[in-house]
Amino acid sequence: MWRFLILKASSRRLPNDVYVELVDLLFAALPAVLIMTAAMAGMGALIAVRNNDPLLAGLAAVGVVAGLARAGVILAYRRRGTAQTSMARNLTRGEAKIWERRYATACLAFAAVLGTFNVRALATGDLLDHMLVTGLVFGYGAGLVTRLAMRPAICTACLMLAAMPTALALAVQVGGGGGLHNQLAYGGQALLVAAFALGSLETVMWTYRTTVGHLLTKRNFADMARQDALTGLPNRLLLRERFDDDILDIDAAGRLLAIHYLDLDRFKPVNDRYGHPVGDALLRAVGERLTRVLRARDTAARLGGDEFVIVQTDVAQPEEARMLAHRIVRTIAAPYMIEGHEIVIGVSVGIAVAPEDGVDLEQLASRADAALYQAKANGRGTIAFWREVEEAAPLAAAVA
Structure with missing residues (x-):
């Protein structure tokens, strides 16, 4: 007994x-x-x-x-x-x-x-x-x-x-x-x-x-x-499941949801110089930093390579998404000590906001990715919103 x-x-x-x-x-x-x-x-x-x-x-x-x-x-x-x-x-x-x-x-x-x-x-x-x-x-x-x-x-x-x-x-x-x-x-x-x-x-x-x-x-x-094998972060499947739950809140509470598309700056030279084991350790360290900077109800996922996506929930206004993106840039830019090597990288961030930029994950991620390309064109360690890219496109076409 x-x-x-x-x-x-x-x-x-x-x-x-x-x-x-x-x-x-x-x-x-x-x-x-x-x-x-x-x-x-x-x-x-x-x-x-x-x-x-x-x-x-x-x-x-x-x-x-x-x-x-x-x-x-x-x-x-x-x-x-x-x-x-x-x-x-x-x-x-x-x-x-x-x-x-x-x-x-x-x-x-x-x-x-x-x-x-x-x-x-x-x-x-x-x-x-x-x-x-x-x-x-x-x-x-x-x-x-x-x-x-x-x-x-x-x-x-x-x-x-x-x-x-x-x-x-x-x-x-x-x-x-x-x-x-x-x-x-x-x-x-x-x-x-x-x-x-x-x-x-x-x-x-x-x-x-x-x-x-x-x-x-x-x-x-x-x-x-549902997890990325290297970093332990959610993968695309779990990202989709959590997004499907989170997107319902923007209707129920009238809040916004922000998708941050991240791409590491100067990551490839690290892999080339120190090898893939150091590169993998660096990606794990990035994942840990992203987890620490987010709230418990937000999600950080790795899509593959050095690309990450963050779902930021309960956003009152787009400036809150910008503030989080700046914290991410500062956090990722701090030096890393990996296997005796001090490594410095950066990150660029593209942002799309639901519902004004869409309510479908693929559409929002695609627009955040487009904003990321604009951020990289502006210089490393920068941030861009999809709405800013969209607004700038007609002006650029008129100038041309």
Whole structure:
């Protein structure tokens, strides 16, 4: 049990998306829940009628209600999910905890009723009832371990609530007479139920660890697909995803969004003089500086080579974009010490602002890139806006 307490505590350290997906897996077991509820209804009614026992009938009815409540929680979760389009049903960690508690409450209630029902049924002294009860608890335990192992604390508690009272009630029958053969049969059944329950805990642990390992691996691959391998910054895919989220805010809040297109000055001579390993280290250092100069809600991405793009969100006016660009120019221009070499480079920045310059990422990036060419034409370490390039074009054509 100590190992399962450790597993329960470790859930708090899981990444949010992995924890949410583990909770999501709980709600995939609707057919199994309905089958178990039907089995409880049928066998419970049969045993209650055979013994004319109102208490057994009442326990069976409560068990059916608990089973239907668990099915209802699953259906409510799925209905919520149909309104969502993002991964893991768009749950936050806090929301996932609420849904997990709801599921656990219904699941624990059913297990407790099943255990109590079995104890009462085993007290009847009828061998057929005892056989039905044993089959019911084994079927429940097998389904539980298969379906709930990804949440070991819930699975273990439910298994103990259902199986251990049954095993104890079977053990009590050993002293109830009926001959040596019956006593051995009841003793063997009690040991079998208890051993099955306790032995299943190892299966639960293995399944949980395997599932978590699979989800973590999937998460790592997903992260790798969205990150630049050299700098660790977002790549084009993650840049697109974040931009699609950020662009919605300019309509909701009336704020602006700025795209900064960056190209390093004097980077090629560094590669030529010191070699690619130094050049790669320099690009990593640039990425780190860009990350430090930005706010947490802004995004710096590497497109390839020495080209970077920054998405600046929550911009009140274009001058805020200019101020950030100047900070970037100053930050990148500070000397670097790499492998014993002091290296000085610079950066030029082209800027496009949404929505006035467009709302599509490709269009904004293209216009910011055009502004970057103008900035480089003006001199290294300079800044240019697309609107300035656009306004200057007709004037240049008229002069020509």
